[in-house]
Structure formats: structure tokens, C-alpha cells
Amino acid sequence: MPESFQVNADTLESEYKKLQTQYHPDKFTNASDSGRVQALQHASLINDAYDTLKSPLKRAAYLLKLKDIDPEEHNQSHLQESFLLKQLELREDLETLAAKKDLDGLEQMKSSVVSERNQMLEHFENSYLENELMKAKTLYNSLQFLFKLVNEIEAAEEKLLDY
Numbered sequence: 001m002p003e004s005f006q007v008n009a010d011t012l013e014s015e016y017k018k019l020q021t022q023y024h025p026d027k028f029t030n031a032s033d034s035g036r037v038q039a040l041q042h043a044s045l046i047n048d049a050y051d052t053l054k055s056p057l058k059r060a061a062y063l064l065k066l067k068d069i070d071p072e073e074h075n076q077s078h079l080q081e082s083f084l085l086k087q088l089e090l091r092e093d094l095e096t097l098a099a100k101k102d103l104d105g106l107e108q109m110k111s112s113v114v115s116e117r118n119q120m121l122e123h124f125e126n127s128y129l130e131n132e133l134m135k136a137k138t139l140y141n142s143l144q145f146l147f148k149l150v151n152e153i154e155a156a157e158e159k160l161l162d163y
Helices: 009-023 031-056 058-065 083-097 103-129 132-159
Strands: none
Touching: 009 031, 031 058, 058 083, 058 103, 083 103, 083 132, 103 132
């Protein structure tokens, strides 16, 4: 796969299946111990790569690592205070909506956060392409909040729907 934030889902799926077929451990049952271990390692690496490329957040982290930027280095001082305050407010809103069992409100909130997240993903890609790597890292750190918030909203919805 090319080094790019944009990933063609069909190509990714096709390459994944091709590599999984080629290196599936079942094909190496008659191989030596080292051959079987190597096949397992390849299969594990292929699965990890697929998971990374499939997830926009993991893909962003991986691209930053390729540029020698540690995406997991946490320094929230570079995040805007207004962004952090908004995250606190959104989490309070989430708690209120969940307590009120307001599925419509949760869905509206999710739609709004997903829209903001998608815009931020575009900004990340542009910053990365323009080699504005510290800006891209800041966007990545902000995206972590938004991805987590969407997951929390979905968990609240599932709880209310008894999934």
C-alpha cells in the first residue's frame, strides 16, 4: 500500500486477503518449527497492518511515526484550551442525555461530533501532506478525544437500547 492517509478500502481488503491466504498458518502445518513460527509472525503482522490501515486514527498515528513523531507523547498544553473545555462540556452533555434516556439527543450529538471529526481528519491529511507535522500531531491528539467521544456516545446508545 502506498504511504498515504487516503486508503482505498477495496484495495486494502484485496491485499489483506491475498496476504492472509499466502501466509495463513494452516498452509505451514508440515513446515519446520521455525517455518510455522515465521508463518504465525507474518499472519500477526498482516493482521496488525490491516487494523492500522483500516482505522483513520491508527493510520494517522502510523504516518506520524514514519516521520519520527511520537503520536503517543502526551502534552496537552499544545491543545487549545477552548477545545479541551468543549470536550468537558460535551462529556457533561453526554451524561445528561444518557441519564434522560434521550436517544434522539444522543444521535444528534453523535452526528455533530462525527462531522467535526471528519473535518479534523481532512485537516490532519492536509497538514501531513504539507509537511506541517507538529500541526498534524496536534490534530491527531485532538482526534483521539473525538474518536473516544463517539465510542462513548455509541456505548450510551447501546446501553439504552439493551444491546
